[in-house]
Amino acid sequence: MSKEWWKSSARGIPEIKTPLPGPRSNELSQKTSRYFKGLSSQVKLFPVCFAEGHGITLTDVDGNRYLDFSSGIYVTSLGHCHPKISEAVAHWAKTLMNCHDFSTPVKEKLVEKVAQVLPGNLNGMQLYSDGTTAVEAALRAARVITGKHEFISCFRDFHGKTLGAVSCARMARGGVLSYAPTRAPGFYMVPRPDPYRPLFTCADGTIDTDAYIDFYREFILEGTAGNVAAFVLEPAQGWAGSIFPPDDFFPKLKKLCDELGILLLDDEILAGMGRTGELLCLQHWNTLPDIVTFGKSFGNGFPVTAMIVKEEYAEALEQISASSSYGGNPMACAAALASLEVIEEEDILQNTQEVGAYLMQRMQKMQQEHPIVGHVKGKGLLLGIELVKDKGTKEPFDRAGELVYQKAFASGLAWIPAGHILRMSPPLIIDTHHAGMGLDIIEEAIASVEKEFGY
Numbered sequence: 520m521s522k523e524w525w526k527s528s529a530r531g532i533p534e535i536k537t538p539l540p541g542p543r544s545n546e547l548s549q550k551t552s553r554y555f556k557g558l559s560s561q562v563k564l565f566p567v568c569f570a571e572g573h574g575i576t577l578t579d580v581d582g583n584r585y586l587d588f589s590s591g592i593y594v595t596s597l598g599h600c601h602p603k604i605s606e607a608v609a610h611w612a613k614t615l616m617n618c619h620d621f622s623t624p625v626k627e628k629l630v631e632k633v634a635q636v637l638p639g640n641l642n643g644m645q646l647y648s649d650g651t652t653a654v655e656a657a658l659r660a661a662r663v664i665t666g667k668h669e670f671i672s673c674f675r676d677f678h679g680k681t682l683g684a685v686s687c688a689r690m691a692r693g694g695v696l697s698y699a700p701t702r703a704p705g706f707y708m709v710p711r712p713d714p715y716r717p718l719f720t721c722a723d724g725t726i727d728t729d730a731y732i733d734f735y736r737e738f739i740l741e742g743t744a745g746n747v748a749a750f751v752l753e754p755a756q757g758w759a760g761s762i763f764p765p766d767d768f769f770p771k772l773k774k775l776c777d778e779l780g781i782l783l784l785d786d787e788i789l790a791g792m793g794r795t796g797e798l799l800c801l802q803h804w805n806t807l808p809d810i811v812t813f814g815k816s817f818g819n820g821f822p823v824t825a826m827i828v829k830e831e832y833a834e835a836l837e838q839i840s841a842s843s844s845y846g847g848n849p850m851a852c853a854a855a856l857a858s859l860e861v862i863e864e865e866d867i868l869q870n871t872q873e874v875g876a877y878l879m880q881r882m883q884k885m886q887q888e889h890p891i892v893g894h895v896k897g898k899g900l901l902l903g904i905e906l907v908k909d910k911g912t913k914e915p916f917d918r919a920g921e922l923v924y925q926k927a928f929a930s931g932l933a934w935i936p937a938g939h940i941l942r943m944s945p946p947l948i949i950d951t952h953h954a955g956m957g958l959d960i961i962e963e964a965i966a967s968v969e970k971e972f973g974y
């Protein structure tokens with residue numbers, strides 16, 4: 520199959536035929552939200568109703584065609600309805616949908632493939648159907664492996680919405696205590712180096728990663744019961760707005776973890792599967808985790824996730840009652856296997872690096888030229904633009920973030936807001952032409968908002 524399979528459906532996008540959201544979108548969104556509650560801010564800010572997706576193109580119920588810059592929230596990274604993946608799922612949908620955790624030919628192929636493509640000896644695994652369940656299983660595995668029960672995660676991390684996962688993140692969102700009256704016992708959070716907003720700096724003002732590591736060491740001694748099983752981390756913080764730590768952070772953290780007998784639990788649900796130009800994001804820093812979670816784009820839209828541990832820890836999975844009703848069903852395995860094959864067959868990692876470098880160089884220019892673009896960041900196609908009211912004070916400009924999101928969407932760019940940070944995660948199959956087109960739309964929206972606020 521040609522790598523260009525998505526190009527014919529992308530011809531002429533974005534194509535806007537009605538004011539957006541269109542009349543049918545409005546009608547169906549309103550009817551849906553009569554019963555379907557708890558919508559995300561991205562839907563509330565732009566209530567469109569989608570009918571079809573193909574490659575990098577999304578079509579709404581009014582026939583408007585959008586350029587996809589979110590990959591269905593980091594999920595459909597290889598393009599909507601990739602023919603190879605859709606066919607693989609369809610085959611098993613007609614052959615065998617579920618048989619609990621018995622082996623199937625496609626599961627056997629998938630687990631071999633995962634063990635082969637991951638670095639090191641990450642090869643003991645279990646499969647699930649959402650990210651948060653994989654994270655819970657990873658937490659349980661870490662407890663069994665170490666015999667310890669506490670966890671440390673980092674400010675601005677996000678790991679899912681079940682009890683253990685929410686205990687690794689901020690309790691309140693948007694001013695609402697969304698997750699629990701309190702985090703589960705034994706879960707702690709610490710600051711992590713954000714190059715644009717460092718807490719610990721050297722005398723010359725540069726970020727001081729050693730100070731973060733020293734703080735963790737002290738915190739573990741003073742603030743925990745000395746029973747930390749794992750550091751739970753996103754290699755790049757996605758929900759927080761594509762925040763990458765300095766290059767020396769993860770190697771130093773892994774060294775600390777090894778010294779203290781703490782596992783590094785690497786949640787690659789958002790940043791893995793090639794999103795940053797490496798299969799595992801942590802590979803950018805030559806750091807090998809002890810436990811990894813995969814999700815979102817693992818099945819390119821079919822719900823399938825994984826929790827994988829190093830070979831020496833694989834037996835621990837016998838003790839966590841690891842299986843689930845849907846995890847590893849044949850359709851799920853087929854989707855994940857086909858996705859891993861597409862990454863190789865279509866040189867996805869290389870494309871991601873090339874298109875990402877092109878966008879980054881353009882974003883750096885935008886940072887110089889636009890008064891409200893405070894910071895640009897990213898690796899591969901996990902990118903972010905931070906909007907500020909003033910480059911000196913770095914005060915977050917949330918209202919500008921909302922307006923830029925809505926204006927760009929109204930011009931035909933389907934994407935994701937995150938307060939004052941503009942998040943971009945286009946499909947990894949995209950070429951520089953279409954990626955540049957998306958950034959043009961964003962830049963126009965930024966310029967229009969700057970004008971509106973009198974910059």
Ligand SMILES: Cc1ncc(COP(=O)(O)O)c(C=O)c1O
Nearest residue numbers: 649650651677678679786788789
């Ligand atoms: C890093 C990370 N971990 C876990 C999750 C939870 O995944 P799911 O929504 O599939 O439960 C997410 C979802 O956004 C995520 O970004």
